[in-house]
Structure formats: structure tokens, C-alpha cells
Amino acid sequence: MRSTRLVLGAAVLAGTLIMSACGSSGGSTSSDVDTTVDGKGHTLTLWHYENDTSAMGVAWKAAIEEFEKETGAKVEFEAKSFEQIRTTASQVLNSDKAPDVMEYNKGNATAGLLASQGLLTNLDGAVKAYKWDDKLAPSLQTTTRYDSKGVMGSGGYYGIPNYGxxxxxxxxxxxxxxxxxxxxxxxxxxxxxxxxxxxxxxxxxxxxxxxxxxxxxxxxxxxxxxxxxxxxxxxxxxxxxxxxxxxxxxxxxxxxxxxxxxxxxxxxxxxxxxxxxxxxxxxxxxxxxxxxxxxxxxxxxxxxxxxxxxxxxxxxxxxSSGNLWVVPTKAKEKDLAYKFIDITMSPKIQNLMGNHGGVPVASDPEAITDEKSKQLIANFNTLTDQDGLAFxxxxxxxxxxxxxxxxxxxxxxxxxxxxxxxxxxxxxxxxxxxxxxxxx
The missing domain is CATH 3.40.190.10 (Periplasmic binding protein-like II)
Structure with missing residues (x-):
């Protein structure tokens, strides 16, 4: 499945190119981001490795439908296994085959590593334009920001989670x-x-x-x-x-x-x-x-x-926060990628995720009607209330x-x-x- 294990083996690391520094500098401004992008005639390439019946799989399928309706763009979704992404991320993201947006694991050894290698887009401008930081509790933002060495907790935004x-x-x-x-x-x-x-x-x-x-x-x-x-x-x-x-x-x-x-x-x-x-x-x-x-x-x-x-x-x-939506540096449709991320953060998609067993970051508690889902979210809240998320x-x-x-x-x-x-x-x-x- 899953989120916490996406790391790069030594053989993959040996093949990566010269690292470029990341951090709070170098990011785009909010004025550079088109939040009303017209996607007619354009295609967004999306990768993730969630099961169709998982909360994320259900919610993101609905997000794709909403995105196509709202922007007029088409989504080319490619389901990738965890191992496919784990073993090929550096090479693929450094090629013209990079997707526009993809699910990626958070942490120093994963998103931080790729950000430090210059393979992920600095999202500072998109965060400001869409106000995603207002939707993410401080404890959940730790995994979204990376310094020049790829260490989480400070520097620029390089990924956005929509669940915990x-x-x-x-x-x-x-x-x-x-x-x-x-x-x-x-x-x-x-x-x-x-x-x-x-x-x-x-x-x-x-x-x-x-x-x-x-x-x-x-x-x-x-x-x-x-x-x-x-x-x-x-x-x-x-x-x-x-x-x-x-x-x-x-x-x-x-x-x-x-x-x-x-x-x-x-x-x-x-x-x-x-x-x-x-x-x-x-x-x-x-x-x-x-x-x-x-x-x-x-x-x-x-x-x-x-x-x-x-x-x-x-x-x-x-x-921690859930996996991140990241936008590869070589993505061809960055504004569409930002729009898709924003749709996954919308109340409609967040509430859908919550009622299918997910842990949404910006849902309406009154909209969560499933009892098991309420239990799941309550356990997570117990951990966050006692500063219990240990990565x-x-x-x-x-x-x-x-x-x-x-x-x-x-x-x-x-x-x-x-x-x-x-x-x-x-x-x-x-x-x-x-x-x-x-x-x-």
C-alpha cells in the first residue's frame, strides 16, 4: 500500500543527478498561479497508488470527476504500485515522462530527498494563492516543508496532504x-x-x-x-x-x-x-x-x-500528515495540478473521504455520519491533542x-x-x- 515506506535504495540514489538546493527561496509567488485556469484541450497526468476502495481512492476518484467538470481538462490517471514509484521515482521525475501531480511519501528520506535534488516544484506560490496553510494544522505542516538538505519542518512547501x-x-x-x-x-x-x-x-x-x-x-x-x-x-x-x-x-x-x-x-x-x-x-x-x-x-x-x-x-x-501531493519540476501542467490539489481539499471531497474511513484535514465534523469513521477520526484527534504523532x-x-x-x-x-x-x-x-x- 503505502505511505510510510517510500524510500530510495542506494542503486537509485547513485543514479540521481546533481542536487540543487531547496528551501523557502526560489518559490513562485501567488500572482504566478492561475487559480481560474482554463483546461480545455489540456490533459493532467495523475499518479497515485491508493486502492480503489480506500477512503483516498474513493475521494480522489470523485475529485477527478469534479476537476474535469470544473476546468474542462481531461485527467489521464495511471495507477502505480507502491514498489513502482519506490524504485523509479528519481529517474522518472528527471525525465519527460514525469506526471503533472502524484502521490508521494513524506519525510526527509523521500519528499525531502527529491526536493533537495531539485525534482519537486516549490509550492509557496500555490499555498498562498489557495490558502492551503489555513486548512492544515501546524503539526500537519511539518511534513510539507523542507530545507536545503531535505530536512522537514522548515523551508519551502514541496507537498500538500489532504488527510492525516x-x-x-x-x-x-x-x-x-x-x-x-x-x-x-x-x-x-x-x-x-x-x-x-x-x-x-x-x-x-x-x-x-x-x-x-x-x-x-x-x-x-x-x-x-x-x-x-x-x-x-x-x-x-x-x-x-x-x-x-x-x-x-x-x-x-x-x-x-x-x-x-x-x-x-x-x-x-x-x-x-x-x-x-x-x-x-x-x-x-x-x-x-x-x-x-x-x-x-x-x-x-x-x-x-x-x-x-x-x-x-x-x-x-x-x-503524521498523510502522503503528499507533489508537483514534479518537469510537470507540464502545473496550474492544473494546483487546481486538482485544491479540489481534493474542498469540503465536498473532504467529507466524502471522512465518511469512507479516511482522516480528512478539512472536513465538517457535522457532515461525518458514519460511526466507524467518527471513531477513526476521534483516535487521530486524541493523538494530535497530546502531541502524539511521532512520524x-x-x-x-x-x-x-x-x-x-x-x-x-x-x-x-x-x-x-x-x-x-x-x-x-x-x-x-x-x-x-x-x-x-x-x-x-
Whole structure:
């Protein structure tokens, strides 16, 4: 699927061209943006990788229809898989095949990296013209702005989200009731529930170590021992991060312990996010810890009673603004791209997203009528109210997504112990950070 994992491997990075600085300078002004653009005879090329039944997929399909009606332009939509964009972004965006607007992951190692390479358009002028900054809470704007090194939180605008996201538990209520297990509300109850299911021969957690879910669980466990200063150090390089410290060592040791106890299957080493999600959809697993982006799909496909909840006992969880709409530097229809982004921020599209299980950034609360959607949005608001959005584990380094997955696979299959994994990951993390900051 999804949003938090879009990183560029070393082979891709080696092929990129000379970097150009980004930041607050160099952006267009609002007077340069045509907000009443006439699109007759023009075509907007759009890429995204959302499932048709997801909240974003439903909302963006409606946005395309609204856009064509309002502008007279045609939309050439190309559905791309996450892996297609992940492995080819730098080359494609540096060619005449670049789309006009596309969904892209946020963070230093992704949107920040491409912005620093001069591959994304500075959106300062469009933000002013359309007043998008008025619709985005300050905590959600962190991922929209990048400095000259591609570090988020300051500099120019290089992407616009129209939804939020976070990682939470999905519970198969029918399996809990059938097996006489209580849905947990504390960390102690969570471990008790996993033990109860394992005793009945049921693997409690649907997991994937080949892609992002296990890495996000690992990070969540680290957050149980962390504070905001640690998150800032990990994500924005305000201080050194000790991978042998209490946060990460606890996370790695807990994953190892849960695997040894049968709460996580060793077969997860070869499973992708889709495999884990489908295991939950098919009723095989009582719990799935993953993103809010699954919500709409579960509404459509899960044929059992289910509920959601924040990680028991957590004050912070993985989460942020949603993925960004970015406009490649080589886009041919930039004014149309800005208009499309604005339509996805309109009340009509925002409310539609909210009623299909999304977390809109500018909806009317009174227009959200679906009870499950209200629960989803309430959980997100709980996190934002307590400054609980802690971003994602792979963001700090261009290659850390793949490196984290590989390290956790070695942990699960027993080829490395927790100390060895932490030492290796710590070195790789620091190498990646140094590649962005120049070691400063």
C-alpha cells in the first residue's frame, strides 16, 4: 500500500543527478498561479497508488470527476504500485515522462530527498494563492516543508496532504468473543490477550517483516520508552540516537520475545503488508497493528465485527500528515495540478473521504455520519491533542526502510540476536543521516 515506506535504495540514489538546493527561496509567488485556469484541450497526468476502495481512492476518484467538470481538462490517471514509484521515482521525475501531480511519501528520506535534488516544484506560490496553510494544522505542516538538505519542518512547501494518518490496532471482535479474550486497553492486557490466543493455537498478530508493518510495531515499542526529545533527535537530528539505549533495545528485545512466544510468526519474514492485511481480512488473525489507510478497505472486505484502538498504554504512535501531493519540476501542467490539489481539499471531497474511513484535514465534523469513521477520526484527534504523532521509523535515512526490514527479518529467523541487530541498525541509521547532513 503505502505511505510510510517510500524510500530510495542506494542503486537509485547513485543514479540521481546533481542536487540543487531547496528551501523557502526560489518559490513562485501567488500572482504566478492561475487559480481560474482554463483546461480545455489540456490533459493532467495523475499518479497515485491508493486502492480503489480506500477512503483516498474513493475521494480522489470523485475529485477527478469534479476537476474535469470544473476546468474542462481531461485527467489521464495511471495507477502505480507502491514498489513502482519506490524504485523509479528519481529517474522518472528527471525525465519527460514525469506526471503533472502524484502521490508521494513524506519525510526527509523521500519528499525531502527529491526536493533537495531539485525534482519537486516549490509550492509557496500555490499555498498562498489557495490558502492551503489555513486548512492544515501546524503539526500537519511539518511534513510539507523542507530545507536545503531535505530536512522537514522548515523551508519551502514541496507537498500538500489532504488527510492525516496514524498506526493503530485493528481487533477481530468475533475472534475475541469466540475465544473468551478481552480486547486490551492496557499493555499488560495486550500481552495477556496474545498469550491467550497463542495457547489456543492462534497466532495473535498478523505481521509482515518483508515490508513496513513489523518495522512500525518495532518503532511503536521504542516509543513506549521515549519522549518528544528522543523523537526529535531520531527524526530531525537534534541529537545523537543511541541504538543501545532503553528505547530501541526494548523494542528489539520485545519483538524477539514475542516471536519466541509465538505471538509473531517466523513466517512473517517472507510476508508483505498485503499478506498481513489479507490474513486479518480473512479472519485468520485476531489483531493487526497497522495504518489508518487500511480502514476503508476493512469496511468493504472484512465480513466480521471489528474495532480499532490506539496502541494500549501509548502516548505517542507512528503517524503524521498523510502522503503528499507533489508537483514534479518537469510537470507540464502545473496550474492544473494546483487546481486538482485544491479540489481534493474542498469540503465536498473532504467529507466524502471522512465518511469512507479516511482522516480528512478539512472536513465538517457535522457532515461525518458514519460511526466507524467518527471513531477513526476521534483516535487521530486524541493523538494530535497530546502531541502524539511521532512520524515513522524509516524517515531519517534514504535507505533505512530496506535496512530496518532486513534487520528485523534476521531477528525473526534467528540469524542475529537483538544486540547485533541494534548495533547494525545503529550504524546504518547514522550513515544515512550523515549522507543527508554531511556529518554535521
Amino acid at each position: 494518518e496514524y498506526v493503530e490496532f485493528y481487533y477481530n471482535e468475533d475472534l475475541f468473543k469466540k475465544n473468551g479474550v478481552k480486547v486490551p486497553t492496557t499493555f499488560e492486557e495486550l500481552e495477556q490477550a496474545m498469550a491467550a490466543f497463542e495457547a489456543k493455537g492462534i497466532t495473535p498478530l498478523a505481521e509482515s517483516a518483508a515490508e513496513y508493518p513489523l518495522g512500525q510495531l518495532w518503532y511503536q515499542l521504542a516509543l513506549m520508552k521515549a519522549d518528544r526529545d528522543w523523537v526529535d533527535a531520531y527524526q530531525t537530528y537534534t541529537d545523537k540516537v543511541d541504538f543501545s539505549g532503553p528505547e530501541i533495545s526494548y523494542a528489539t528485545e520485545t519483538i524477539k520475545d514475542w516471536t519466541a512466544k509465538g505471538y509473531i510468526s517466523k513466517s512473517a519474514t517472507g510476508l508483505k503488508a498485503e499478506d498481513a492485511g489479507v490474513n486479518f481480512i480473512n479472519g485468520k488473525a485476531p489483531m493487526f497493528f497497522s495504518g489508518s489507510w487500511w480502514y476503508g478497505r476493512f469496511v468493504e472486505e472484512a465480513k466480521f465485527d471489528w474495532s480499532t484502538g490506539l496502541f494500549p498504554g501509548a502516548k505517542m504512535s507512528p503517524g 515513522y521509523p524509516d524517515w531519517p535515512s534514504p535507505t533505512f526502510y530496506d535496512e530496518l526490514n532486513a534487520g528485523l527479518q534476521e531477528l525473526l529467523n534467528g540469524t542475529k540476536d537483538p544486540d547485533e541487530v541494534d548495533k547494525e541498525l545503529g550504524g546504518l541509521y547514522q550513515d544515512g543521516v550523515d549522507s543527508i547532513t554531511g556529518g554535521s
